[in-house]
Amino acid sequence: MDENVILTMRGITKSFPGVLALDNASLKLRKGEIHALMGENGAGKSTLIKVLTGIYPFEGGEIEMEGVEGQAINHSVQEAQERGIATVYQEVNLCPNLSVAENLFIGREPRTKCNTIDWKKMNSSAREIMKNLDIPVDVTMNLENYSVAIQQMVAIARAVDMECRILILDEPTSSLDDNEVEKLFRLMRDLKNKGVAILFVTHFLEQVYAVCDRITVLRNGQFAGEYTVAEMPRVKLVAAMLGKDLDDLASIKAEGSDTVRKDVVVDAKGLSHKGTIKPFDFVIHKGEVVGLTGLLGSGRSEMARCIYGADRAQTGTLTMNGKELKAKAPIDSINAGMGYLPDDRKADGLIGDLSVKENIYLALQARKGMFHPLSPSEQNALADKFIELLQIKTASRETPVNQLSGGNQQKVILARWLATDPELLILDEPTRGIDIGTKTEIQKLILKLAAEGKSVIFISSEIEEMLRTCSRLCVMRDGSKVGELDHDLTQNTVMTAIAGQGKEGEQ
Amino acid sequence: MKKKKVGLAGNNVLLLITVLLFIGMYVIGCIIYANKGFGHFQTFLNILITNAGLICVACGMTCVMLTGGIDISVGSLIAMDCMILAVAMGRQGLPCIPTVMLVLVIGIVFGLVQGYLVGYLGIQPFIVTMAGMFFGRGMTAVICTDQVSITQQENAMFYSWANAKITLPAFLGYTNNKGKTMVPFIRPTVLIALVVVVAIWFMLKYTKFGRSLYAIGGNEQTARMLGLNVRRTKLLAYVLSSFLCSIGGVLYCLNTMAGSVQQAKGFEMDAIASSVIGGTLLTGGVGNVLGSLVGVLINGTITTLVNSNGKLLSSWANIATAALLCFFIILQSIFAKLKDGRK
Numbered sequence: 067m068d069e070n071v072i073l074t075m076r077g078i079t080k081s082f083p084g085v086l087a088l089d090n091a092s093l094k095l096r097k098g099e100i101h102a103l104m105g106e107n108g109a110g111k112s113t114l115i116k117v118l119t120g121i122y123p124f125e126g127g128e129i130e131m132e133g134v135e136g137q138a139i140n141h142s143v144q145e146a147q148e149r150g151i152a153t154v155y156q157e158v159n160l161c162p163n164l165s166v167a168e169n170l171f172i173g174r175e176p177r178t179k180c181n182t183i184d185w186k187k188m189n190s191s192a193r194e195i196m197k198n199l200d201i202p203v204d205v206t207m208n209l210e211n212y213s214v215a216i217q218q219m220v221a222i223a224r225a226v227d228m229e230c231r232i233l234i235l236d237e238p239t240s241s242l243d244d245n246e247v248e249k250l251f252r253l254m255r256d257l258k259n260k261g262v263a264i265l266f267v268t269h270f271l272e273q274v275y276a277v278c279d280r281i282t283v284l285r286n287g288q289f290a291g292e293y294t295v296a297e298m299p300r301v302k303l304v305a306a307m308l309g310k311d312l313d314d315l316a317s318i319k320a321e322g323s324d325t326v327r328k329d330v331v332v333d334a335k336g337l338s339h340k341g342t343i344k345p346f347d348f349v350i351h352k353g354e355v356v357g358l359t360g361l362l363g364s365g366r367s368e369m370a371r372c373i374y375g376a377d378r379a380q381t382g383t384l385t386m387n388g389k390e391l392k393a394k395a396p397i398d399s400i401n402a403g404m405g406y407l408p409d410d411r412k413a414d415g416l417i418g419d420l421s422v423k424e425n426i427y428l429a430l431q432a433r434k435g436m437f438h439p440l441s442p443s444e445q446n447a448l449a450d451k452f453i454e455l456l457q458i459k460t461a462s463r464e465t466p467v468n469q470l471s472g473g474n475q476q477k478v479i480l481a482r483w484l485a486t487d488p489e490l491l492i493l494d495e496p497t498r499g500i501d502i503g504t505k506t507e508i509q510k511l512i513l514k515l516a517a518e519g520k521s522v523i524f525i526s527s528e529i530e531e532m533l534r535t536c537s538r539l540c541v542m543r544d545g546s547k548v549g550e551l552d553h554d555l556t557q558n559t560v561m562t563a564i565a566g567q568g569k570e571g572e573q
Numbered sequence: 574m575k576k577k578k579v580g581l582a583g584n585n586v587l588l589l590i591t592v593l594l595f596i597g598m599y600v601i602g603c604i605i606y607a608n609k610g611f612g613h614f615q616t617f618l619n620i621l622i623t624n625a626g627l628i629c630v631a632c633g634m635t636c637v638m639l640t641g642g643i644d645i646s647v648g649s650l651i652a653m654d655c656m657i658l659a660v661a662m663g664r665q666g667l668p669c670i671p672t673v674m675l676v677l678v679i680g681i682v683f684g685l686v687q688g689y690l691v692g693y694l695g696i697q698p699f700i701v702t703m704a705g706m707f708f709g710r711g712m713t714a715v716i717c718t719d720q721v722s723i724t725q726q727e728n729a730m731f732y733s734w735a736n737a738k739i740t741l742p743a744f745l746g747y748t749n750n751k752g753k754t755m756v757p758f759i760r761p762t763v764l765i766a767l768v769v770v771v772a773i774w775f776m777l778k779y780t781k782f783g784r785s786l787y788a789i790g791g792n793e794q795t796a797r798m799l800g801l802n803v804r805r806t807k808l809l810a811y812v813l814s815s816f817l818c819s820i821g822g823v824l825y826c827l828n829t830m831a832g833s834v835q836q837a838k839g840f841e842m843d844a845i846a847s848s849v850i851g852g853t854l855l856t857g858g859v860g861n862v863l864g865s866l867v868g869v870l871i872n873g874t875i876t877t878l879v880n881s882n883g884k885l886l887s888s889w890a891n892i893a894t895a896a897l898l899c900f901f902i903i904l905q906s907i908f909a910k911l912k913d914g915r916k
Contacts, residue, residue: 121798144800159798161791163858164784172788173800175781182779 070096071132072263073118073232078127080117082469085461087113088124092289093282095232095263100254102274102295103267105284106307106473106501111267112156114284115234119146119153132231144173150231154221154238156267162210162217167192169209170224195223200249215242222250226257233257234265239273251277269501271300283307304502328352331490331521334373336382342368344546345381350490355512355522357532360542360564366525367409369542370492373523374406375399387489400433405483409494409525415479418468422460423449425467425478430485452481457507473500480508484515491515492523497531509535529560539563587852587908588864591901595871602874606881614745615757620873625762626651626825627843627872631851631865632773633817634844637810639777639786641793641857642691642698644811647818648840649709650683652832654822656713659721659832662728669730673823680819681812683709688811692804698811706841714834722831735827737761762824769817773862786810790857846894847872850901871897 073095080088088110095101105111116122118129120140131138131149140146146153160169167189168175176187192205201219209217218238225233235254239247254264254277266278274281274295281298283290283306290306329352338345343365350356358366371377373384375393384391386402393399396406408415417425426449427440434440440448449463456477460470467478476496483491493512497505512522512535526532532539538552541563551563603612610616621628630647637644654676661667661675683705690701725732738758746756777783785806788796797803825837849855850871851864872894879890 142800143798144802147800153798155798159792159795161788161795161799161858163791164787168784168788172784173781175784182775183781183784185779 070098072097073132073138074128074130075114075118076128076130078114078117078124078129080113080122080124083461083465085465085469087287088117089287090127090289091284091287093118093265094292095265096280097231097263098258098261099279100258100264100266100277102278102281103265103284104274104281104303104307105290106503109284109307110287111284112236113287115153115236115265115267119143119151119234147173147228147230150229151234152225152228152230152232153234154218154225154236156237160209160217160221160224163208165206166196166203166209166212166220167205169220170195170205170227174228195227196220199223199226199253215246218242219246219249222253226253230262232263232265234267236267237269239268239270247273271303274303275300307501307503330388332373332384332386334382334384337372337379337384338381339368339372339377340380342377342545343372346547348373348540348547350521350523352489352521353516353519354538355516355524355536357536357539358523358525358542359529359532359539359560364542364564365545365547366542367494368545369540369547370406370494370523370525374404374492376406376408397432400429400486400488403489404492405429405486405488405490406492407479407483407494407496409498415482416467416475419466421464422453422458422467422470422478423463426452426463426481426485429482433486448485452485455484456481456511473504476500477504477508480511488520490521490523492525494525495527496524497526497528505531533560587901587904588861588867590904591851591864591867591871594897595867595874598871598874598878602878602881606878609881609883611877611881613747613755613757614741615747615755616877618741618757618759618763620870620877621763621766622760623828624869624873625760625766626821626828627840627847628766628866628869629769629817629821629824630840630844631847631869632769632862633814633821634841635848635851635853635860635862635865636773636777636786636817637698637814638790638845638848638853638855639857639860640789640807640810642807642810643845643855644687644702644705644814644818645699645841645845646683646687646702646705646709647814647821647844648837648842649706649713650680650815650818651822651825651837651840652713652834653709653716654680654819655826655829655836656716656721656832656834658731658823658826659723660717662731663721663723663832664717666727669728669734676823677816677819680815680817680822683819684812684815685808687815688808691811692807702811710834713832713836717832718834720831720833723826724830731827732830734761735830739764760827762827765820765824769820770862770866773817777862782806782809787858790854790859792858843872846898850897852901854905 071094073093075091075093078088078091091110091114093103093114103111103114113122117124118140120142129138134149138149140149140151161172164172170192171188176184176191178184189205196203196205199219201216201223203212203216203220209220222235222238239250242250254266257264268274278295280292280294281303282292283303285307330349331352332348332350334346334348336345336347346369348369358369360366368377372379374396375398376396378394384393391398391402393402423445427445430448431440446463452458453460453463458477458481459474467475470478480496497508509531512524516522524532524536533555538550539555539560540547541549541551543564549563551559630651634644634647657676657679658672661672662669687701687705690696691698723731737760739761741757741759743754743756746754748754777786785796785801788799788801789803789806793803826832829836847868848860848865849868851861851866851868853860853865875893876890879885879887879893
């Protein structure tokens with residue numbers, strides 16, 4: 067077995083200012099296997115990969131690679147590539163302003179006799195590659211003309227074509243649909259048969275069980291264990307990632323479900339925004355969690371934005387606690403007691419260079435107005451309270467937010483809105499892209515807030531999650547609200563409601 | 574599929590608009606100022622002759638702007654180059670070729686320093702090249718504060734370069750009112766400038782370095798992840814810019830035959846304007862030297878139009894350039910919006 071080992075990383079240590087990102091982490095890759103690297107957000111998966119590919123220097127540990135004498139430490143991406151390590155990152159790392167063919171070949175372009183770039187050959191080879199992978203693109207077109215999914219496939223095609231011995235896929239599936247994921251899996255199995263070692267990072271347990279042979283689990287930057295997939299049931303894997311037995315997710319519902327509906331908090335009548343959402347009525351009561359469900363693009367987020375005033379409603383009225391609210395801008399809604407956590411936390415929410423503390427008190431400060439500044443001690447107390455309450459993993463309250471992992475960033479935004487003590491909290495995909503442990507925590511928190519008398523509008527693509535947290539669901543389809551479900555909430559009823567109860571034939 | 578075709582055309586459309594605008598402006602000039610000889614082929618050639626230096630500088634500027642950077646030191650560097658040429662040949666009586674070589678080497682060293690600061694130390698290009706701008710202008714004054722000219726007695730070879738005429742076929746010419754046939758001509762400077770344009774165009778299209786410039790402008794982080802040597806590429810971009818600027822400086826000096834502290838003031842802005850009008854994005858990643866060449870021609874045409882009028886203050890040329898710049902920047906942002914809108 068062990069003669070098959072192509073890469074060994076042992077005792078890797080790497081720290082960022084104030085945070086020990088990797089603490090004695092290890093990894094062993096063998097030829098012709100698909101190896102899953104699992105762990106919660108912030109467990110150090112991405113850091114380990116970046117150490118391996120030469121993007122980060124590291125403090126301690128050894129890396130050995132077959133065919134490399136001594137320590138196989140890469141100092142740059144070029145060096146890693148020369149040693150046969152190719153990487154595909156979660157976010158597409160290609161140049162949108164260059165053609166598909168160029169993106170496939172940049173840095174290793176085919177040359178003519180005069181050592182200039184051979185465009186003809188480049189385009190024809192690119193066409194060949196994309197055809198083999200069954201990806202329908204015009205290789206001479208700029209990459210920016212294609213969807214994120216196609217771009218991701220191009221990135222994978224590039225890595226595959228580099229004749230690598232080790233292929234690292236860092237959450238490549240997050241922007242792919244099922245069909246494309248299947249295509250990718252087929253490709254991965256092909257490569258595996260050719261003896262390539264594939265390191266596959268993903269949050270999706272099903273995918274691990276679908277393609278992987280072996281799993282390495284990291285926890286808090288440390289090596290938590292290596293297992294073969296066949297001998298590792300899911301529950302045990304999740305437990306290994308969390309380092310504790312998993313709370314039974316199904317049991318967290320109970321208390322939140324049967325709230326008495328009496329005090330109406332928000333009552334919207336005939337609200338609409340041209341081009342995004344058709345007129346809808348919406349009522350939410352004190353202490354209620356209402357879910358907006360529907361397919362992506364069905365108007366879930368748009369409805370939430372309209373209620374919040376981020377998109378100004380052109381028709382209809384919205385009353386909050388009996389008073390009519392004419393929100394011209396989000397600040398009016400904030401003052402009226404609303405909080406909104408947008409779905410794109412990078413673009414709409416977080417300010418990466420500001421500290422955790424500053425990001426937390428931002429909305430509260432905005433609500434108070436700039437002439438009533440929070441005192442430093444108030445700021446600190448506020449930040450500490452929420453870091454504690456939400457268990458935000460950060461070196462200190464002064465750490466810039468972009469040094470935190472994705473799940474913890476999400477918690478910081480959540481803390482920001484909780485700090486304003488809103489009566490109505492709108493959460494748009496608060497759990498997307500974060501690990502299962504944090505997800506459970508956030509779901510619990512939502513139910514706790516509801517129990518304290520806050521109202522929550524909750525949007526998620528995961529129906530299971532909605533079923534666990536919401537007492538009522540609004541069903542959206544094609545930009546309009548088509549119904550509400552408030553009893554008999556099961557996966558089946560929700561799915562049929564979203565699909566339109568078999569009425570698709572009419573469209 | 575159809576939509577995507579439009580998308581690709583986006584950048585080409587910008588270039589096309591630039592070209593059409595140039596032709597349009599020129600034709601209008603020919604019609605309005607027909608009696609002043611605007612329509613003669615020589616007028617067009619004169620634009621090339623006057624702006625040979627700017628063409629070189631704009632090519633270098635385009636390369637730097639492709640990486641998302643900027644080089645505002647070029648005007649001062651030209652002044653310094655001209656002053657060195659003028660003092661060395663005009664006052665010290667140094668021979669022509671070594672002096673020109675010296676100027677080119679100085680350009681490379683100048684670029685190495687700026688490129689190192691930008692590429693390897695990661696300092697803002699604007700700040701670095703602003704320091705270069707002050708240094709260049711200051712150094713020019715340190716070398717000599719007078720206006721120094723180069724005459725035929727002092728350096729016959731340089732003088733002969735400056736006055737060499739390359740005549741074109743006579744049928745392109747015209748007969749003046751005295752019945753004499755005016756044969757159109759260009760200066761060697763024009764040939765050098767055009768060779769530079771072709772060379773840079775070829776480099777951008779067919780070399781790894783050229784494509785790396787685009788990749789870095791598209792997304793620097795990504796370029797690094799793709800395994801490109803971002804730091805070295807940026808360094809070389811600034812070396813290239815300063816080197817081309819020094820070639821431009823020699824060409825400029827061949828036009829003016831003098832060095833002075835106030836020379837080529839605001840030249841960097843002309844170069845940037847030409848690049849932008851030619852379709853280069855300030856954010857990097859998109860652009861083409863052929864566009865920049867047309868940009869320079871548009872600049873030159875505006876000046877010629879204003880001069881042909883005779884009554885207008887020459888500053889009207891600046892106002893026209895300002896209007897054009899606004900027009901192109903708005904156009905660029907519209908195309909950028911259209912692109913985003915499609916996603």
